[in-house]
Amino acid sequence: MNKPLLLSLVTAALLGTTSLSADNTMYDRFQQMELQMKQMKQELDALKAEKAASAESADAEEADDEADDEADEDEEKVAVASKESADDEADDEDEDDEESIEDKVEELQENVAELNKNTNSNHLKFGVDYRFAIENLDYKMADGSKAKNDAFMTNRFWMNMSWAATENLSFHGQLAYNKAFGARSGASNPANASFETFDWVSNENAYDDKLRVRSVYFLYKDDEFAGADIPWTFSIGRRPSTNGHLINLRDDDHASSPMGHSINVEFDGLSAKFGLESLTGVDGMYVKFCAGRGMSNAAPKFTSTPYSSVDSSQGANPNIDLAGLIFVPYDNGQYSINTQYYYANNLIDAVNPQNQPQGFTTVGGMHSITANFIANGIGDGLSDFLDDTIFFVSGAMSITDPKKDQKMLDATAQDGESKTGYSYWVGTQFPSLISEEGRWGLEYNHGTQYWRSITYAEDTNIGSKVAARGDAYEAYFTEPLVDDIFSLQIRYTYIDYKYAGSNGFFGATSGDASEISSTMPGAANYVDKAQDIRFYLRYRY
Incomplete structure (x- = not known):
C-alpha cells in the first residue's frame, strides 16, 4: 500500500534539537x-x-x-x-x-x-511589521498662504505578540515605534507639544524614539454561553481600536472591530461579542458590546495635585469614557450590513489654544451612529474582475450633548444647544489591470458643518480625511513585491475643507465649525485645502 x-x-x-537558529x-x-x-x-x-x-x-x-x-x-x-x-x-x-x-x-x-x-507557553508567536514612508505634504491656508513639506519621511515599526495558553484563553500584544527622520517632531513647535503624546494617538504620531505599547489584552472565547449555542468572546486591556472597518482597506490591514468612519483612536477598555447566527438562522449575525476610557483624571503616587473633577487648568483632567455596541444583522461573507452606536462623555476643548499653558475644559458628551453596506465581490460569477472587486457605502451621524453652560462646535450657539452632523463615504477596491496581485482603490467622503468623528489616529498626516467638514478624495495603488511579506503603496489624498475645526476638539474654541473664508478672523491659521502624496515600502512577517 x-x-x-x-x-x-x-x-x-x-x-532533533530544541535550540533555535536564524534559519529555524x-x-x-x-x-x-x-x-x-x-x-x-x-x-x-x-x-x-x-x-x-x-x-x-x-x-x-x-x-x-x-x-x-x-x-x-x-x-x-x-x-x-x-x-x-x-x-x-x-x-x-x-x-x-x-x-x-x-x-x-x-x-x-x-x-x-x-x-x-x-x-513556558503554548503557541508563542512573534511578528514584525516595518514601514518606511516618504510624503509630500501641501497646505493652502484660508488667507491664500501656503505651507508644505516636500519630503516628510518616517519609520514605523510594530512588533506583534500572541500566546495561546489554552484552547479558550489567549494573550495578544503589539509594541510600536513611530518616528520622523532626523528629529522629534514635537521639539519644533512647543505650543503643540502637549498634543504630540496625547493618549489617543501616542503610537500614530511620528514623534520620538520610544517603543510604546499600542495594544495589549487577553481574549477568552467559547462555543457556548450559559448552556446555549452562542459563541462568545470577552476581552479587556489596551484595545486594538485603530484601522477599523473600511479605513483598513487603503491601509492594507486586517480590520479591527470599530467602524473607522466614526471612531479611530487608541484607548483602554473591554469588549464582549455574542454570535447570534445559530439562534436566528441569519448568516453572520452578532452583537458586540464595548466600553473604554480615553482620558483619566489620574496622577502619580504622592503627587501634590489631588484627583479632582475640575478642569486641567486647575490641576486635573476629566475622565472621558465611551460605551457602545456593534450590531451586524447580516454577513454571508460576500455581502454584509454593519451598524454601530456609541456615547462618549466629558469631551474636551482646548483652553487658550494659541497660548501656553495648554489645558482642557469639559464641554459635554456626544452620540454617534454609523451604518454601512459592504460587497466583497460584486454579483455571482459575472466576471473575474467583479468577483474580486470590493464596494462599500457608509453613513454616519453625530449629535452633541453639551453641558448646560457650554457650547459645542459653534461659538455662536446658545449654551446647551445640541448640534447634529452627517457624513457619507463611498469607495471601491479592485484588481490591478497592470499587474497580477496589485490593488487599486478610490474613495470619496463628505461631512456637513457640524459633523464630528473621533478619528485622530487615522493614518493620514494631513489630518483625518473622514473627519473632514467638506470633501475628501483619495486614490491608492498597493502592490505585493514578495508574496504578502514585502509590498509598496502609492497614495494620494486631497481634502477640501468647507468649515473649520474638522480635526479640533469638541467645544466652541478648537472645534468651532466656522465657514472657511479669506476674511475670517485668523484666516492664516485655518487650512482651506490639503493634499498628501505618500509612497511606502513595507515588510511584514
Whole structure:
C-alpha cells in the first residue's frame, strides 16, 4: 500500500534539537509542526475511512453470496475463505500503517509539548511589521498662504505578540515605534507639544524614539454561553481600536472591530461579542458590546495635585469614557450590513489654544451612529474582475450633548444647544489591470458643518480625511513585491475643507465649525485645502 509518510523524515530533522537558529525560528517550528500534525491526522483519517469502506464492501458481498444457490455453497465457502484471508492481510497492513502514523503523531505532539515546556507557553508567536514612508505634504491656508513639506519621511515599526495558553484563553500584544527622520517632531513647535503624546494617538504620531505599547489584552472565547449555542468572546486591556472597518482597506490591514468612519483612536477598555447566527438562522449575525476610557483624571503616587473633577487648568483632567455596541444583522461573507452606536462623555476643548499653558475644559458628551453596506465581490460569477472587486457605502451621524453652560462646535450657539452632523463615504477596491496581485482603490467622503468623528489616529498626516467638514478624495495603488511579506503603496489624498475645526476638539474654541473664508478672523491659521502624496515600502512577517 502507498504510504505518504515522508513527513516523518522532515520531522526528525526539525525536532532533533530544541535550540533555535536564524534559519529555524520558534515561530517556524511551531508552524511546521502544526502543519505536519494536521497532515498526519488527515492520513490517519483517510486510512480509517478506507478500512471502513473495505469492511462495508465485504459485508455486502457476503450478503449477496448468501442469496446464491445452495448448490454453489462449497464454491462460495472457498471464495469467502480466500477473500477473508486477503482481507486479513490488508487489515494487518492497514493496522501497521495506522499504528505507524499514530506513533508519528504522538511523537510530534510530545516534541511540541517539550518545546512549550522550554518556552513556558503554548503557541508563542512573534511578528514584525516595518514601514518606511516618504510624503509630500501641501497646505493652502484660508488667507491664500501656503505651507508644505516636500519630503516628510518616517519609520514605523510594530512588533506583534500572541500566546495561546489554552484552547479558550489567549494573550495578544503589539509594541510600536513611530518616528520622523532626523528629529522629534514635537521639539519644533512647543505650543503643540502637549498634543504630540496625547493618549489617543501616542503610537500614530511620528514623534520620538520610544517603543510604546499600542495594544495589549487577553481574549477568552467559547462555543457556548450559559448552556446555549452562542459563541462568545470577552476581552479587556489596551484595545486594538485603530484601522477599523473600511479605513483598513487603503491601509492594507486586517480590520479591527470599530467602524473607522466614526471612531479611530487608541484607548483602554473591554469588549464582549455574542454570535447570534445559530439562534436566528441569519448568516453572520452578532452583537458586540464595548466600553473604554480615553482620558483619566489620574496622577502619580504622592503627587501634590489631588484627583479632582475640575478642569486641567486647575490641576486635573476629566475622565472621558465611551460605551457602545456593534450590531451586524447580516454577513454571508460576500455581502454584509454593519451598524454601530456609541456615547462618549466629558469631551474636551482646548483652553487658550494659541497660548501656553495648554489645558482642557469639559464641554459635554456626544452620540454617534454609523451604518454601512459592504460587497466583497460584486454579483455571482459575472466576471473575474467583479468577483474580486470590493464596494462599500457608509453613513454616519453625530449629535452633541453639551453641558448646560457650554457650547459645542459653534461659538455662536446658545449654551446647551445640541448640534447634529452627517457624513457619507463611498469607495471601491479592485484588481490591478497592470499587474497580477496589485490593488487599486478610490474613495470619496463628505461631512456637513457640524459633523464630528473621533478619528485622530487615522493614518493620514494631513489630518483625518473622514473627519473632514467638506470633501475628501483619495486614490491608492498597493502592490505585493514578495508574496504578502514585502509590498509598496502609492497614495494620494486631497481634502477640501468647507468649515473649520474638522480635526479640533469638541467645544466652541478648537472645534468651532466656522465657514472657511479669506476674511475670517485668523484666516492664516485655518487650512482651506490639503493634499498628501505618500509612497511606502513595507515588510511584514
